[in-house]
Amino acid sequence: MKEKIIEKLSEIVGDRLLTDIDERVSYGYDASFGQYMPDYVVQVMSAEEVREIIQLANTYEIPIYPRGASTSLSGGPLPVHAGIVMDFSQWNQYLEIFPDDLLIKASPGVKTGDIHQLAEEHNLMYPPDPSSSSICTIGGNLAENAGGPRGVKYGVTKDFVLGLEVVTAEGEIIRTGGNTVKNVTGYDLTKLLIGSEGTLGIITEATLRLIPKPMDTKTAMVIFDDLYTAGKSISKILTSGVRPSKMEILDQNAINKVEDYARLHLPRTAAAILLVEVDGDPDALTKELNVIQRALLEIEVDNVQIAKTKEEEARLWQVRKLVSPAIVQSGYTKISEDATVPLSKIPDMFRKIDEVKKKYNLNIVVFGHAGDGNLHPTINTNMRDAEEVSKVEDAVEEIFRYAIELGGTLSGEHGIGTMKKPFFPVEVGEAGMLFQKAIKQALDPKNILNPGKIFPEAGEKRLVLKND
């Protein structure tokens, strides 16, 4: 049977079929946890190839696991039931801009960063900017509905997609949406497929919307003595009449780690700092920052430093960039969460995380996209210490549950995948889950596309960070 499938797959993709063990094991992980072993890896290069493979998989009932750059933080591309890994990372040849229509078309393996660059060359912008842009693929962004710092002003991936080319689980090539912003012909399948984590269809081409590139940016750093005020100031800024283009927060722990790492003259004693960027007409930017400053004064926040030069501005954003490397400790593994809460609940979330940190005696650093309530509490843990791992599992679970309690969500942008599926029904409810399952059942009756994701299996109630 295996031989037969190998023969058929190689008829479709030739030497882009990988079956040696060293190849297969290299497609069994992502940036989250767990290691699996697929039976076959195919590096697809056209919708036609995808179609033929899906038809084959349908005949033999073999699971298909789509995979972009495997930067998923939730286990999205993991081949949990073996089968075929469909690698899109090399299908990056098609990328075309239509500047007069303000749109870009791309094959699924194109890197998000390349889309940013091409748009910028035409003085345009593709706003979604996950920190992983230099590596992740647009296909992966669409499947996870990725966000980024600019989300606070511009939204996330789903807000910039006009249409998709998709191969269905039955092996049909269909198009959703079109080339226009307005389009109400039938169901909004585009939005349904975005964020579906590769479980409803395979994306083989995307038509993305661009906007004019903002003329300039300006950045301020707000320094806080206590976390509660920091949390409060987020809503204060967002209701001041100005819409920042980025708003990122670092807690004291994060500030100190960055300072240890890079010595950028950050205020070590501050409870938190907030980086606020505004973009647009250079003449308006200073005025906008003044408005923000005045609003903050109303709640007695007066420590605001505005970057005077482009270098200073770059240095401030460097701070945010360095959080990731700075909080790593040798020998420890970083677990980043992305529970998201309503803006007014950010101070509560901070308090809760602090509580969890003390309760489980863990090393937790908090930073994140303050402007949309999307925090990334990050835990450094020793994955070889079973006891500690189980403590972390408990801690993360407590954070998840609290986020939901506050009216927030399990995941702002990283997706459910394998990692958060035990909590999925907690957030959407039993009926909500069945409704979603019905959609999956209707579109993929044989459960071929990315099985083992999003929906928990019977009895799956706990977060598990290790699979062996």
Added chain:
Amino acid sequence: MTETLIEKLDYQATFDCVQCGYCLPACPTYLAFKKEKHSPRGRINLVKMAAEGKIGIEDMREGIDLCLGCRACETVCPTNVRYGDILMSAVEVLKDNKKMGIFEKGVRRAAFKVVLKNKQILRLVNKGLYAYQISGVKRLINRRNLLNPMEKYRDLNKAMPDVRLSRRLKNPPNPFRKSAIQVGFFQGCIMDVFFNRINDLAVKILSRHGMEVTNIPSQACCGALQHHAGEHNQTVELAKKNIEAYEAYDFDYIVNTIGGCGATLKEYPKLFKEGTEWHRRAVNFTAKIRDISEMMAIVDLNFQYEVSKNAIFQPSCHLENVQQVFEDPLKIIKSIPGLNYIELKDKALCCGSAGIYNILHFEESMQILDMKMKNVKVARPELIITSNPGCHIQMQLGVEREGLSDEISVKHIVEVVAEACGI
């Protein structure tokens, strides 16, 4: 899980990798071969899987063998994974696991056991021989070419530089400590044969700018090739020899002109256990190691002539990724009068030379070189400036292969500075 494998492989270090993939776009072999197992993330995972017994030792081989060891992945890694250590542990385990093929064995023996290690032989070999015959490596290639009428190594031979007769550098040890900066010169063995003109020039440049340069006779090969081949004991032996040799003098700096050798020297402390006497001595030794470009960057170079050329710079991977010297060579190059510096796209990508990679894995190395040359052709320079002999040969080869020898010359940064200084 096999206990011994977990110990032998740097299993602990693999946990620092969060599999984020940031290293993928920086890795030349991933870009060229387009598969995850040829990426840093993939290789680290192979080592981890082998240590856990989930795949066999031999299953690591292809991925590990085809790594250039350029360590560009370390420079971009946000979590500072010690990729070099993981790689070396895998190379050693693989070496112990299987006898090498005849060819590989021959090349390796010739390259570092016989020829490179013994300076005396090196000098003898050099004397009176033409460039094509000097090193065991080259002879072996030629012999293989005869047996096997493949053309593939011919270009490589053509690219090898004409070798000057090696002679001892002047500047004997000076017993009197002067007030001038005291520089101990480290000549390196490949450099000694292929490029001793560059060493000569480097010494002259330093002396001309007020430094006292001493080339000590008791130095040994740095051990880079041995190290990369997993010959741990030989490497340690050479390291001890060098540390001892330079301890006998009171130098402010120990200077070399080879990115790869300098990297190995700077990593000597890793060869010894922390807390041991040898570790302490290695740390002291390493603190003085400088690349020639670091030295040239701290003096006011006394330029006399213009070098009116459009030039690009191909940095040495080990100078950048291991020695962490990024800006100094550029600063020097940009200050050379008349020279028009053009930034080469993706210049940080390895050229595919990587020690003796281009000999052991010729085809793969050429794939990587072709990626490099594509960008070179876009930049259209008249001069390619290098900072390491391996890159030098490889870039020369690239130029040959593209049929651009008449338009583009390849020079070491020291040659260019010397020319501008009228040395």
